[in-house]
Amino acid sequence: MQRHADIPGMAEAVGPFSQSVVANGFVFVSGQIPTGVGGIGDQPEDFESKVRRTLENLRSVLEAAGTDMDHVVKCNGYLTRPEQLDTYNQVYAEFFADSRPARTTVGVNLWGVDLEIDCMAVLPGAGS
Template sequence: MKRITAALGAIGPVGPYSQAVVSGNLVFTAGQIPARNDFESQPEGFEEQVRQTLRNLEAILIAAGSDLDHVIKVNGYLTDPAQLEPFNRVYAQVLGHAPPARTTVCVSLWGVTLEIDCVAELINLEDAPA
């Protein structure tokens, strides 16, 4: 059974997709960007953009019945290889206590410096959104 979630506290989808899909005991998120309220509202510095992207991801995970502590796989998309060190610094602060499996690649993105998606386990299957 699949459940689709739209989260308050994160920028809404910028296309025809769900922010997260719950299947079984897993949450699959769409890629999140560093936008605050809309696509144009992004933090200035790269490290703060990473933090904002992770906050958006966390809001979606919570709405779906999970959280950052239950992330098992992360995909990170950066636009410049020089971003890897500051990305790792912020990532380690947020997810470094029990780091999930991760893939990080350098790509061309539309108007953003990074994007992150993940797979997480549900905290409590009974609390999952309907």
């Protein structure tokens, strides 16, 4: 098993967890939020940019673990308001246009952020 806790160019984890864990040909990515290197205070203003930053963070974690967005098999999205869904879907489609992983999206109450996304991916060559 391989764990990635501190990924260069990303904000430090805000708790005792790894950004990703690689096990049995899968990559399990912890929930990513729209923060930059500066942490929770370093977030874009508008929701579309927040979704984009969150998915870019997700992509960075996947690449550090040895995979990419095309190998994602399942995503979970957590939004704070129902009216965010259309914007979320629009930006999400840019990142997953061809691969279209399985997905769950729910409304939740998050602290200090408007969304969070986690995922599972396969390592290239490990799955079909």
